[in-house]
Amino acid sequence: MNRSSSWVHEALAVFAKDWLLELRTRVALGAVVLFAVTSVVASGFALAPPSGVPAEVKAALLWVVVFFAAVAGLSRVFVMEEETRTADSLRLAVSPVGVFVGKLAFNTVLMWGLCVVTVPLYLLLLEVPVRSASLFLTVVMLGSTALACATTAVGAIVAKATTRGALFGVLSFPVALPPLLVAIHGTKAAWLSEGAWRVATGDLQVLLGFILVIVPASLLVFEHIWSE
Amino acid sequence: MNWQIELRRISKVFDEHVVLRDISATVTAPGAWTILGPNGSGKSTLLRIVAGLLTPTEGEVLYLHNGQRLTAHQRRQAVGMVAPDIALYRPLTALENLRFFARARGLPVRDSDLLQWLERVKLRARAHDPLASFSTGMVQRLKLLTALVHSPPVLLLDEPGSNLDEAGMEFIRETVREQAQHGIVIIATNDTRELGYGEPLVQLGA
Numbered sequence: 356m357n358r359s360s361s362w363v364h365e366a367l368a369v370f371a372k373d374w375l376l377e378l379r380t381r382v383a384l385g386a387v388v389l390f391a392v393t394s395v396v397a398s399g400f401a402l403a404p405p406s407g408v409p410a411e412v413k414a415a416l417l418w419v420v421v422f423f424a425a426v427a428g429l430s431r432v433f434v435m436e437e438e439t440r441t442a443d444s445l446r447l448a449v450s451p452v453g454v455f456v457g458k459l460a461f462n463t464v465l466m467w468g469l470c471v472v473t474v475p476l477y478l479l480l481l482e483v484p485v486r487s488a489s490l491f492l493t494v495v496m497l498g499s500t501a502l503a504c505a506t507t508a509v510g511a512i513v514a515k516a517t518t519r520g521a522l523f524g525v526l527s528f529p530v531a532l533p534p535l536l537v538a539i540h541g542t543k544a545a546w547l548s549e550g551a552w553r554v555a556t557g558d559l560q561v562l563l564g565f566i567l568v569i570v571p572a573s574l575l576v577f578e579h580i581w582s583e
Numbered sequence: 584m585n586w587q588i589e590l591r592r593i594s595k596v597f598d599e600h601v602v603l604r605d606i607s608a609t610v611t612a613p614g615a616w617t618i619l620g621p622n623g624s625g626k627s628t629l630l631r632i633v634a635g636l637l638t639p640t641e642g643e644v645l646y647l648h649n650g651q652r653l654t655a656h657q658r659r660q661a662v663g664m665v666a667p668d669i670a671l672y673r674p675l676t677a678l679e680n681l682r683f684f685a686r687a688r689g690l691p692v693r694d695s696d697l698l699q700w701l702e703r704v705k706l707r708a709r710a711h712d713p714l715a716s717f718s719t720g721m722v723q724r725l726k727l728l729t730a731l732v733h734s735p736p737v738l739l740l741d742e743p744g745s746n747l748d749e750a751g752m753e754f755i756r757e758t759v760r761e762q763a764q765h766g767i768v769i770i771a772t773n774d775t776r777e778l779g780y781g782e783p784l785v786q787l788g789a
Contacts, residue, residue, distance in 0.1 A: 361689065368687040372672070372679075379674040379713075440670040443636055444729075447664055448687045450656060582638065 365453025366460065369445070373432060373461040382435070383465060387428035391473040394420040399480030406482060413481050414542040417474070418535055422502060424469055425531075429506040430523045432458040433514035442514075451578040455511065459570070462507045466499040483546055490552050491545035497562040498538030504566055505531040508573040511580055530569075537561045585649050586612035586661070586736045586767055588633065593642035595628055602628050606642070608784050612736060615763035615781030618771040624787035626771035627666065630741050633769060634664045646737075660688065663730030665723070666741035671714055677701060677725050678710040681732060688733040704728055704754060719746040727758060736766040744774055752776065 377383055398416055402408050436442040445454055474495055478485065485491050509526045513519040541558035548554045593606040602625040610616050618626045631637040633644055635658055646653040646661060653661060671680045678697055685692040701707045704724040714722055723746050730738065743755050759780050762768045770780050 364689045365687050368683055371686075372675075372683045375679060376672060376674055439673065440668055441672055443666075443669040444671060444684075445687075446636055447634065447659065447662065447669070448684050450659065453687070 362450055362452040362456060365449045366456035369449060369454055369457025370460045373458065374464075376435075377461075377465075383428040383431040384468075386431070387424045387465060387469050388472060390427045391420055391424040391469055392476065394423070395473055395477045395480060399477075402481065404482075405480070408481070410483070410546050411539075411543055413483055414539045414546065416481075417477050417542060418498065418539050420473065420477070421466075421470065421499060422531060422535055424473070425466060425502050425506045426524055426527055429462045429465065429503065430510035430513065430519065432461055432507070433510045434519060437514050446581065451581045452574060454581060455507075455574055455577045458511075459504065459507045459573075462510075463500055463503040466503040467496070470495050470499050485546055486548065487545045487551035490555055491542065493559060494538055494541035494545055494555065494562070497559060497566070498534060498541070501534035501538070501562050501565050501569075502531055504569045504573070505534065508569060508577075511573070511577055534562055534565050537565075585647075587645075587647040588737065588767060588769075589645040589647065590629075590633065591642050591645065593629065593632060593639045593644070595625070595632065595637065596640045603632075603639070603787075606785060610767055610769065610784060612767045613763055613765050615759055615768040615770065616784035617778065617781045618769065618785045618787065619773065619778070619783055620785075620787030621773055626773070626787060627668070627741050629785065629787070630664075630666065630739050630769065630771045634662055634739050635659070636664075648736075660733065661735055662737045662739060663733065663735035664739040664741070665726045665730045665743055666739075667745055669726070671722065671726060671729065673715045674713055676711050676713050677706050677717070680714065680725065681729060684729040685732045690733060692732075700728055700732065701725075705750075720748055720751050723747055724751055724754065727755070731758070738762045738766065738768045740768065740770045740772075742772055742774065742777075743770060744772075744777055756780070 436445060506527050509523060509530055513522040513526060516522050537558045541555040544551045544555040544558070588610050590606055590608045593603055595603040606629060618629055620626050628637065632639050635655065646658045678694065678701065681697045681700065682692065685697065698707055698710055701710050704727065706721060706725060709717065709721065744752050747755065759768050763781065768781060769784065770777060772778065
C-alpha cells in the first residue's frame with residue numbers, strides 16, 4: 356500500500372482515536388464537565404446575590420474553576436495509554452511529534468468544549484456584565500488553549516510516575532500560573548474596562564507568547580520523555 | 584531489497600540488575616531467527632531493544648537497508664511487533680483498532696480492505712465488536728494483524744503462540760513462513776512448539 360506518513364497524518368489519527376475512545380468511555384469528559392458544572396453552580400448559589408461580589412473575584416473564580424477542571428481531566432490522555440499498556444503500541448506506530456500534537460489537539464478541543472458549557476452558565480448564574488464580548492471570547496479562547504498546552508506538557512511528564520495524580524497537580528500549578536494570572540486580568544478588563552482591548556493587549560500578547568513558547572519547548576523534551 | 588539488523592554489544596541494566604550482557608548478533612533478510620531462554624532470561628527485553636522501545640545501557644542496534652543506516656522514523660515504518668505486554672484499545676472495535684494503526688502509519692485504507700484483512704484471521708464477523716468482548720486468543724490474532732498492516736520487512740514476535748489454539752498457531756506458522764521468505768522475523772520464545780520457527784540467534788541464560 357502507498358504510504359504518506361507524516362506527523363500531521365499521525366496527529367490526526369491520534370486525535371480521532373482519542374475522541375473515539377473518549378466518546379466510548381467518557382472518562383475525561385465526565386471528570387472535567389462534572390467538576391466544572393458543579394463548581395459553577397455551587398459558586399452561583401454560595402455567592403447569591405452575586406451583584407455584591409467584585410468583578411476581580413468573579414474573574415478569578417471563573418479561571419480557578421477552569422484550571423482545576425483541566426487538572427481533573429487533561430492528564431488522562433497520557434496516563435490512560437500507560438495504564439492500559441497501549442503506550443508501546445503508539446510508540447511503535449507513531450512518532451513522538453505525532454503523539455504529542457494529536458494529544459495536545461484533543462486536550463485543546465476538550466478545554467474549548469468545557470468553556471462552551473461552563474462560561475455561559477457562569478455568566479448567567481453570577482450575573483456578570485460583559486462590556487466587550489469579543490475580547491472576553493478571545494481571552495477565553497487563548498486562556499483555555501494556554502492551559503491545555505501547560506497541562507498536556509505536564510501530563511506527558513508525569514504519565515509514567517507512580518504518584519502521577521499528586522505530581523500532576525503540583526507540577527501543573529507553577530507552569531499554568533502565568534497564563535492563569537494573565538487570563539484573570541484580561542477577563543476583568545473585558546468585563547469592566549472602557550477601551551477594554553487597549554487595556555488587555557498586553558495580556559493577549561502574553562497568552563499568545565506562552566502558547567508559542569511552551570508548544571515547541573514541550574515538543575523538544577517530549578521525545579526523550581516518551582522514548583523510555 | 585537487502586535488510587540487515589546488527590546488534591552490537593548490547594547490555595541492559597535495571598537498577599543494578601544486569602539483564603543482558605554483551606549481546607552481539609547479525610541477521611540478514613530473508614529468514615527467521617529465534618531468541619531462546621527460560622523465563623526471566625531477558626528475551627523480551629532484548630526484543631524490545633531491537634524494536635526501539637528500550638534503549639540499551641551499552642551497545643546499539645543498527646537497521647540497515649541496502650547498506651544505509653535507517654533513521655528512527657524509518658525504523659518505525661520497518662518494524663511490526665507483537666508482544667504480550669503491548670495492548671490494543673479495548674473500548675474500540677476490531678475494525679477501529681485496525682483503522683487507527685493503518686491511518687497512523689499513513690496508509691490510505693478503505694474499510695473494505697480492512698474487513699478483508701480481518702477475514703484472514705477469521706475476525707470479520709466480529710469486526711464491529713469492542714475488543715473488551717474478545718477472547719485473549721482473538722486479541723492475539725488482531726495484534727498480529729495490526730503488526731502486519733503496513734507490510735513491515737521486520738516482524739518481531741514475543742511469545743506469539745501464547746493463548747492461541749491450534750488454528751491460531753497455524754496462522755502464526757504461516758505468517759512466519761511468508762515473512763521469512765522476503766523479510767526478517769525474530770521470535771522470542773521458550774515454547775517448544777515455536778522452537779522450530781527459525782534458526783537460533785541468541786541463547787540467553789537464566
